[in-house]
Amino acid sequence: MDLSVPPDITFVVLTTVTLLAAVMALQAKELIYGAISLAISFIGIAGFFVSLDAPYLAMLQIAVYVGAVVILILFTIMLVRREEADKDEAGETGESAAGLWLAGLLAVSIAGIAALAGPNLPATPPPANLPVSELGPVLAGAYPVPLIILALLLSGALLGALVLAKVDR
């Protein structure tokens, strides 16, 4: 990383918010606080999308993730409540240390490969020309088969979730 140039303030703020909210989502004592932190983390990722010239995907991320997945999660949390079920546990000490080593090694190795390949990767983005209207023709024109498969998958997942969660009277 080139430190002669001051770091971009938007990038720093977004990174801090996203990573902090992600950690809080896993470590918060109450599950509902964890779900809210997860929503904040998703909004942070949407902010990253906006800074990377993908505004439509940022709005889609907010509408789908924060507007639907988080609601589902909150719903399930409220339906799956027992008195001691929410006291969160970090597992035994040995296990959480192993998890930290695993995750740490993985993240550091990926980051290390990226940093080593750094000089070969672009440091400044090329001039952007990605209007929103370009997304439609590519979706329907170049990738129509995945679109149809996605529609079928969605119907299948919807029916599956309904059948699974149904209560037999």
Place this chain on the structure above:
Amino acid sequence: MVNLPTTPADILPFIIAVVTSHTFITLVIFPGFIHLTIVVMFLTWYERKLLARIQLRIGPLYAGGPGGILQPIADGVKLIFKEVMIPYKADKPLFLGIPLALVFLGALPFAVIPFGQHWVIANLDVGLVFVFAVASLFPSMILIFAWASNSKYPFLGGLRSLFQQVAYEIPMWISALSVVMLAGSLNLVQIVNAQQKIWFIVPAFLSFIVFFIASMAELERLPFDLPSAEPELVAGWFTESSGAVFMVIFLALYMKLYLMSSLITVLFLGGWWGPAFLPQPVWFILKALVVATIIIIPRGVYARLRVDLLIKVGWTRLLIIALANVFITVVLLSTGVLSAWGL
């Protein structure tokens, strides 16, 4: 950007330059902060007067000025002085913080809604999707608030409100799809500009009806107001809120009403286009108030809809009508019937 002041003689020109810049005027005065506050307060008075006249009453009369026009200020002062009661073992940070978040989210989409050709705070290329993305955050906030109240009736009201609002989001998105196809852009300024010759309510009449009904359901207005029905649920998801908390929620609801009226005006009623004897923003506000009137009137006229029928209407009937209108729009556009009006 303007130059920062370096000497004391520079401060006054700097302040004048900031205050008269486009960003400041649109953000603070119109269509920003001051205009929103005044209109939302006016809408509360307007609704009470209108419902009173429908019900052969008079409505607010004594609170200063003609016809009790200062009633909202009297209400605000009264509510501020009431005690904020927090239920036993309720989640205090969420209980106090979520109403503020609701007001924030209710006012946020106004940043992209254009009140005139240049009276817009931020002309996003994806403006319409931004409004819908923010609107999809409301149900989760209401659910969290209802859960944080730690009490039966608010929780049931919150669940019902969640089901209702989620069910009516889809017909709204699909009827807006017809408008986007007619205008060819997601940018709200371009959608209004495409209505220069013909308002979209004419080719997309069915989707106007669907969008109107869906927005009445999103606002939880009668006949869709079961989440706040008095005989069943005391007051629904805001039962436990009192004093300043209730005032903030009340403001958020009326801000959403103004937001939906403005959105209907932008998408279907031609935005700010009108004969030139009135300036553009005045036409916009007039049309938005007409839409708000039509949304408010059923409250004094119709009976309430049962919640399962309500949800069934949202998922089945409205969805089919919205899809039918998308089909009709495709047919109209491909046969070139609308080329006389530049579509």
Place this chain on the structure above:
Amino acid sequence: MPSLVSYIIVSAALLGIGIYGLSVKRNAIRILFAVELIVNAANLNFIAFARYMNPPTVSGQVIVFYSIAAAAMEAAVGLALILVAFRLNSTIDVRKLNKLKG
């Protein structure tokens, strides 16, 4: 604009947090949180690469479009499974949900 390497490092950090949650937590819903975080890390990576390629392509955004939809579906079905597991076993502690083992 930060360099591409910065975005990859952020994405790797999110991935690490997600894998930590996936391997250590006992509550099934926390594991779902972790899975969503991992998917989001991958999405961020795709968008960053799509932007920094020369010329910028829109295929990265198409992939993320599908990824968001697929992840939402997976969350719905996963939560339905958690509900059913809770109904049958009265617990969502994944260490106790091991009747299929052995």
